[in-house]
Amino acid sequence: MNASPDPLTTLRRVFGYRAFRPLQRQIIEDLVRGADAFVLMPTGGGKSLCYQIPALIRPGVGIVVSPLISLMKDQVDALRGNGVAAACLNSSLSSQQARQVLAELHSGRLSLLYIAPERLMQAGFLDRLRSVDIALLAIDEAHCVSQWGHDFRPEYVQLGELRRHFPGVPMIALTATADPQTCEDAVPRLGLSMAKRYLAGFDRPNIRYTVLDKCRPFDQLMTFLEPRRSEAGIVYALSRRRVEELAKRLADCGIAAAAYHAGLPNERRHAVQEAFRKDELSMVVATVAFGMGIDKPDVRFVAHYDLPKNIEGYYQETGRAGRDGLASEALLLYGMQDVVMVRNLLERSENADQKRIELQKLNAMVDFAEALTCRRRVLLGYFGEHLATACGNCDVCLNPPERFDATVEAQKALSCVYRVGQRFGVKHVIDVLRGARHERVRRFRHDRLSTFAIGADRSAAEWRSILRQLIHQGFLVQDFSSYGVLKLTERSRPLLKGEVTLELARPRVHATPSNRRPQTATMPDHPDDKVLFDKLRALRTRLARDQGVPPFVVFGDATLIQMVRRRPGDPAGLLAISGVGAHKLARYGSGFLAVIEEHCRRTADPYETADPPGSGDLGSI
Numbered sequence: 001m002n003a004s005p006d007p008l009t010t011l012r013r014v015f016g017y018r019a020f021r022p023l024q025r026q027i028i029e030d031l032v033r034g035a036d037a038f039v040l041m042p043t044g045g046g047k048s049l050c051y052q053i054p055a056l057i058r059p060g061v062g063i064v065v066s067p068l069i070s071l072m073k074d075q076v077d078a079l080r081g082n083g084v085a086a087a088c089l090n091s092s093l094s095s096q097q098a099r100q101v102l103a104e105l106h107s108g109r110l111s112l113l114y115i116a117p118e119r120l121m122q123a124g125f126l127d128r129l130r131s132v133d134i135a136l137l138a139i140d141e142a143h144c145v146s147q148w149g150h151d152f153r154p155e156y157v158q159l160g161e162l163r164r165h166f167p168g169v170p171m172i173a174l175t176a177t178a179d180p181q182t183c184e185d186a187v188p189r190l191g192l193s194m195a196k197r198y199l200a201g202f203d204r205p206n207i208r209y210t211v212l213d214k215c216r217p218f219d220q221l222m223t224f225l226e227p228r229r230s231e232a233g234i235v236y237a238l239s240r241r242r243v244e245e246l247a248k249r250l251a252d253c254g255i256a257a258a259a260y261h262a263g264l265p266n267e268r269r270h271a272v273q274e275a276f277r278k279d280e281l282s283m284v285v286a287t288v289a290f291g292m293g294i295d296k297p298d299v300r301f302v303a304h305y306d307l308p309k310n311i312e313g314y315y316q317e318t319g320r321a322g323r324d325g326l327a328s329e330a331l332l333l334y335g336m337q338d339v340v341m342v343r344n345l346l347e348r349s350e351n352a353d354q355k356r357i358e359l360q361k362l363n364a365m366v367d368f369a370e371a372l373t374c375r376r377r378v379l380l381g382y383f384g385e386h387l388a389t390a391c392g393n394c395d396v397c398l399n400p401p402e403r404f405d406a407t408v409e410a411q412k413a414l415s416c417v418y419r420v421g422q423r424f425g426v427k428h429v430i431d432v433l434r435g436a437r438h439e440r441v442r443r444f445r446h447d448r449l450s451t452f453a454i455g456a457d458r459s460a461a462e463w464r465s466i467l468r469q470l471i472h473q474g475f476l477v478q479d480f481s482s483y484g485v486l487k488l489t490e491r492s493r494p495l496l497k498g499e500v501t502l503e504l505a506r507p508r509v510h511a512t513p514s515n516r517r518p519q520t521a522t523m524p525d526h527p528d529d530k531v532l533f534d535k536l537r538a539l540r541t542r543l544a545r546d547q548g549v550p551p552f553v554v555f556g557d558a559t560l561i562q563m564v565r566r567r568p569g570d571p572a573g574l575l576a577i578s579g580v581g582a583h584k585l586a587r588y589g590s591g592f593l594a595v596i597e598e599h600c601r602r603t604a605d606p607y608e609t610a611d612p613p614g615s616g617d618l619g620s621i
Contacts, residue, residue, distance in 0.1 A: 016580040023200045041176060042202050065139045066115070066141065067116065067140075117158065136169060138173075143177055145185075145189045146182045176316060180384050204319060205393065208393045228300065229282065233321075235302075236304045238341065258284060297324040306341075314332070314368070364382055376393070381474070405503060407500075414476070435456045476489065532595075533561065569596070
């Protein structure tokens, strides 16, 4: 494809988007100039365009490293749908298909090639690439290279050699789920110490977060799913056995659901995934330990039946909802039995350092689940991002708990953290506050501190809640690189001095999920709009089935919604809609314009919707 040297022109002509999202243009221009970049951008934030557009503008082929075959396929299908010459090279291809891809690579017919890290780093393939003009190297899911990453993969470590093999080729590494420790570890491992870092933030405001204490969990899940039967969604569970059981029970309730986990035959997993991508299945039940790599933009909800092992995994999994920017929901069912189960799994690790890291990450996940402050604040705070005001789109904001003046309790807690030298974690600080006289407290002589037993009037659970909220609101920070020790922040100084007061939330026992749509909802709600939307979806489904691709490859829901609202009457009007590029306009434009015109004509003249006089069967008169 001959792309314009101007990134914005390429964005509009090829991908059909009118404007860049935050940071995209700067990243793209850096790569076009030949510079390196490390990008931290939320799931659904537009990471792919950051390397796809430079690959189209620069001479040669863009090499994209991805760990997930399914994600490669989604990306390649979407690119081809926009008229871009793209292919993937992985174990799912037959020998003949692989040879065809290699022939296209060497003939210069590819703009982008997606490849697994194991295949890329083979000596023979690296030698092959030296004879190819490479536009750029893109490493997706870059957190996989770090031991701190929630999805560490040893094969990713070898990617650090790419800079030595291809010193003049611009390289970009991208991730949506990396805390500060992971970033600091991943950047040098990939040879990107001199690369410019772009941090786009983690907030997904279109996702509503809800956490419920587990109590008859299947009934809770069904209450949540009942009004969402026709929507696409993913349900995560901890074990393969539970995945199978849940999928069967949901199917027995009349929901088009199927199981998906690593223990299933490859053919079965592929069939389930394809059915989900093509809207033949509405729900997939999957293990939290098995990444699906789904790039389906119209997933409307993600439900966790069990507690994920860490916040990074939870964030990545919930981020599979609402990638099109439309209102979506994330439900987590939380029970202490899940914590015990996950902790037991982690304790089996023989790597002491890795086990320590994973247990600390589990504790942070528990803090999120038990939070009594804005969930989005907690989630973003974990990744080092501060949200100035409560989000208004989580269960805590929508159903706030009772609050109390916690100034004195907060001062006690902060003073205790200071008195123990900012070198101990939550449990030890609570033991000192409550006056526990066990061996560890005595060994460090913390039973002689002025803060010893000053909080004996409160339970350990209450102090845990107070300390968690102090962390979430930025008065304390928990250093996971140093065994989760608590440290004071500058924000704690005026609180300790009594210059400000503080309200905190009391623990809440139960809540009920809200079926009220988020305020950001943008799905059609007027009856006439719904009718037209369904007509456009039906056309999209027919076209996708004829081509053997998922419906979102034709057009996403967000694009169809804009068609409903604007009701374009000519190609120029259709081209002005986000998601409609030149290739798709030429391929699909006339069909969608015809549906819109026919609908508008019928609704403008109500007599058109009825049989005209004399058209009935008169034979019986």
